[in-house]
Amino acid sequence: MDTMLLNVVHRPEMVPEYAEKVTGHGRTEDITRESLLRESLDIFKTQQRLAHENGLKTTIQMTYASLFNEEAVRLAKTHHAQFGDEIGLTFLGLPCQEFRDKYETQEFCIWMFCLEDKKAIVRDVFEKFHACFGFYPESTGSYYMDAALINYIKSAYPTVKCAVATCWEEGPKAYHTCNNSWYTFLDGGPWAPWIPSTANTHAPAACEAEDSGIVAIPHLSRDLIACYDGNGSNFGTHPQNILRGMIYRDGQYPYLYNLIDQFRYQARFNDGYAYNMMFVGPGWMNKMGRWEAPYELLYQAYADGCAYYGELKKKGKLVDMTMGEFAEYYRDNKTYTQPECALWRDILYGSQKQVFWYCDPYMRACVNMDQGGALVDLRPYAAKLKRPVGVGTSHVQDASYPYLIQEKYRAGYFTHYAGEGTIRSAKIIHGGEEADLCLCRTKAHFSREGRDRILTLDPVDIEFDDLTVTLQTVITFEEGSSRIRYDRKIIEMSDPEADVAVDEYMVACYGTTEYPEDMTGLTLSLGRDDENLELDYAYRSRERAMASADYAACVLPPIGTRVSMTCTGRDKAGYFKEGYAFSPMFTLGYTGKLRQEEVFRTWLNLEKAD
Amino acid sequence: MAQSGKGRLNYRCPSCFMRDLDIDMFYDDDKGEYYCLRCQYTGTEADVLEKNETLRYRYRDMMKRYGEEDFERFDD
Numbered sequence: 001m002d003t004m005l006l007n008v009v010h011r012p013e014m015v016p017e018y019a020e021k022v023t024g025h026g027r028t029e030d031i032t033r034e035s036l037l038r039e040s041l042d043i044f045k046t047q048q049r050l051a052h053e054n055g056l057k058t059t060i061q062m063t064y065a066s067l068f069n070e071e072a073v074r075l076a077k078t079h080h081a082q083f084g085d086e087i088g089l090t091f092l093g094l095p096c097q098e099f100r101d102k103y104e105t106q107e108f109c110i111w112m113f114c115l116e117d118k119k120a121i122v123r124d125v126f127e128k129f130h131a132c133f134g135f136y137p138e139s140t141g142s143y144y145m146d147a148a149l150i151n152y153i154k155s156a157y158p159t160v161k162c163a164v165a166t167c168w169e170e171g172p173k174a175y176h177t178c179n180n181s182w183y184t185f186l187d188g189g190p191w192a193p194w195i196p197s198t199a200n201t202h203a204p205a206a207c208e209a210e211d212s213g214i215v216a217i218p219h220l221s222r223d224l225i226a227c228y229d230g231n232g233s234n235f236g237t238h239p240q241n242i243l244r245g246m247i248y249r250d251g252q253y254p255y256l257y258n259l260i261d262q263f264r265y266q267a268r269f270n271d272g273y274a275y276n277m278m279f280v281g282p283g284w285m286n287k288m289g290r291w292e293a294p295y296e297l298l299y300q301a302y303a304d305g306c307a308y309y310g311e312l313k314k315k316g317k318l319v320d321m322t323m324g325e326f327a328e329y330y331r332d333n334k335t336y337t338q339p340e341c342a343l344w345r346d347i348l349y350g351s352q353k354q355v356f357w358y359c360d361p362y363m364r365a366c367v368n369m370d371q372g373g374a375l376v377d378l379r380p381y382a383a384k385l386k387r388p389v390g391v392g393t394s395h396v397q398d399a400s401y402p403y404l405i406q407e408k409y410r411a412g413y414f415t416h417y418a419g420e421g422t423i424r425s426a427k428i429i430h431g432g433e434e435a436d437l438c439l440c441r442t443k444a445h446f447s448r449e450g451r452d453r454i455l456t457l458d459p460v461d462i463e464f465d466d467l468t469v470t471l472q473t474v475i476t477f478e479e480g481s482s483r484i485r486y487d488r489k490i491i492e493m494s495d496p497e498a499d500v501a502v503d504e505y506m507v508a509c510y511g512t513t514e515y516p517e518d519m520t521g522l523t524l525s526l527g528r529d530d531e532n533l534e535l536d537y538a539y540r541s542r543e544r545a546m547a548s549a550d551y552a553a554c555v556l557p558p559i560g561t562r563v564s565m566t567c568t569g570r571d572k573a574g575y576f577k578e579g580y581a582f583s584p585m586f587t588l589g590y591t592g593k594l595r596q597e598e599v600f601r602t603w604l605n606l607e608k609a610d
Numbered sequence: 611m612a613q614s615g616k617g618r619l620n621y622r623c624p625s626c627f628m629r630d631l632d633i634d635m636f637y638d639d640d641k642g643e644y645y646c647l648r649c650q651y652t653g654t655e656a657d658v659l660e661k662n663e664t665l666r667y668r669y670r671d672m673m674k675r676y677g678e679e680d681f682e683r684f685d686d
Contacts, residue, residue, distance in 0.1 A: 173630070176630060176631065177630050177631060177632050178632060179631060179632070179633055179648065230630060231630050231632070244632070246627070246662060246665065246666060246669075247666075247669055247672055248672075249666070249672065249673060252673065254672075254673055254674065254675040255669075255671075255672055257675065258671075258674075258675065258676045261676060261678060261681075262676070262681055264678075265678070265681045288620075289619055289620060290620060291619075291620050291621075291622060291632075292619055292620065292621055292622070292662065293619075294619065343682070345681055345682070345684075346671075347671060347674075347676055347681075348669055348670075348671050348672065349668055349669060349670055349671065350670030350671045350674075352684050354684075443682075443684055445682075
């Protein structure tokens with residue numbers, strides 16, 4: 001395996017999450033309680049000690065509250081001098097008496113303040129940091145950092161070059177898990193470090209003009225299959241998250257090490273580069289215990305996590321960096337259009353399911369091999385959607401990047417009773433029978449040719465009454481092209497002269513949650529030469545087709561996106577379907593014909609609408 | 611009847627956990643049982659521990675240690 005890069009981040013959070021609300025149950029709230037402050041600092045010291053004992057340097061992200069604590073400041077300076085730890089600044093941990101007195105609010109999520117308050121808090125926190133340390137930080141972060149916030153920080157404090165900027169797939173699922181009380185709607189972002197665009201943090205920059213000036217890292221490295229359909233806070237490189245998920249027995253949690261190792265494995269698909277980060281808030285090592293886990297187990301899990309990273313480092317399989325160092329590495333070794341790829345398997349449920357994630361400045365996409373290589377998640381970053389969040393905007397809490405396809409929220413292949421769910425797949429049709437490739441379970445192999453990242457799927461058999469077809473799918477992500485190519489090739493048929501029909505389709509819509517959005521305003525179209533057929537979406541279930549169409553497209557003004565399909569297959573005909581109120585989707589597709597050894601080729605293309 | 615408290619550890623409702631809901635339970639000292647505020651689950655500490663073990667049925671690979679070359683191996 002190649003080398004993995006690691007960021008270990010600690011924060012002296014003087015009023016840890018949950019400390020007052022959960023473990024302090026039965027007491028009147030008092031965030032100035034001396035015992036609380038003492039314990040919080042002790043946890044920070046413990047975390048630092050465990051990292052250092054295992055030869056790992058850390059990034060100490062000072063919280064606003066900790067800047068008022070002389071011991072916390074002194075510790076940071078000492079560890080910087082002694083261990084090479086970086087002293088950074090986080091917007092987590094804002095709550096303290098000084099903050100509440102000054103801003104007269106219990107709000108603590110920086111991205112949800114109005115823009116003027118964001119700016120005032122940034123100035124306040126950065127200047128306080130400077131007063132403590134005599135310099136401005138190189139790294140910052142929060143659970144989410146919206147584009148306006150990052151742009152302001154970079155303009156006012158250009159020393160900043162790295163930030164913790166999102167929690168991967170922490171959206172409606174996290175909200176539900178927390179009894180609809182955890183307002184971090186952050187779906188649709190990258191799972192690995194990226195350079196945010198100035199327009200939208202979740203959408204990577206495609207060029208220098210779009211570059212926000214920082215390198216973003218995700219808050220935790222999360223299981224790319226378990227988190228997609230489950231609580232993100234159970235399945236990450238956060239030892240106590242594993243305990244929260246009850247993924248342990250008798251104090252043993254091999255899943256944690258499997259998770260770290262599978263991230264190391266991703267170097268094979270990313271030019272030898274792999275990344276991990278561990279960022280555990282002090283609240284997770286509370287002396288009162290957390291969830292069912294007593295303090296002893298919480299401590300042991302963190303100690304074991306640090307020990308495993310330390311062991312990898314000793315073996316030369318891991319390099320620990322501070323956030324600032326990592327940002328420099330990233331700038332030196334990555335290009336804007338270079339994608340992040342992850343061929344990921346289930347390592348927990350024993351299902352042998354396999355998915356492939358792809359992320360570049362134009363899209364984030366997920367291919368599910370257990371559904372024949374269907375595209376099950378698609379975020380059109382090509383639109384670079386400006387979508388401000390926080391008080392005073394139309395999205396106070398919802399920072400998610402909208403999807404076109406999201407099989408968990410919007411059904412996917414299986415629907416109840418009627419209608420369709422979002423997915424991009426194909427049907428093979430013969431003699432009045434049809435088979436959807438979503439029901440053909442297979443596995444993929446990754447390869448690279450020049451700027452193409454290629455997934456070659458194991459061939460699948462499709463059995464009709466009088467014909468068996470062996471078909472192979474090859475999916476190609478062309479770097480910088482903003483499109484995905486699907487090739488379907490018949491390898492073999494029981495009747496070599498047979499001519500089967502193919503229907504390549506995508507069912508899509510838009511949104512950020514499970515609930516439908518208004519589809520009025522969308523425009524469907526088919527085009528060929530000078531001919532252009534358009535239809536305004538009105539929930540009337542209309543369908544149109546065009547022989548030899550050059551494209552089938554949909555423009556979605558609410559997310560500034562134009563999505564289209566194009567094709568080079570034999571006897572091709574483009575089509576679209578409008579959808580209706582019970583099935584608020586649209587379908588784009590191509591039908592055509594396919595013989596043995598023939599290839600039917602389609603592209604899914606993403607563009608900024610205007 | 612006195613107000614309920616948190617109990618010895620911060621147990622969550624095992625029934626809600628199965629539907630991806632983390633709901634802390636409260637402890638009724640008079641009845642000697644934990645109870646969920648959201649659903650109808652009630653149980654002793656022993657019952658909670660038993661249910662917590664039961665719900666791990668879905669983690670079939672929970673205790674398996676993958677080797678470095680196992681991530682694309684599907685032949686077992």
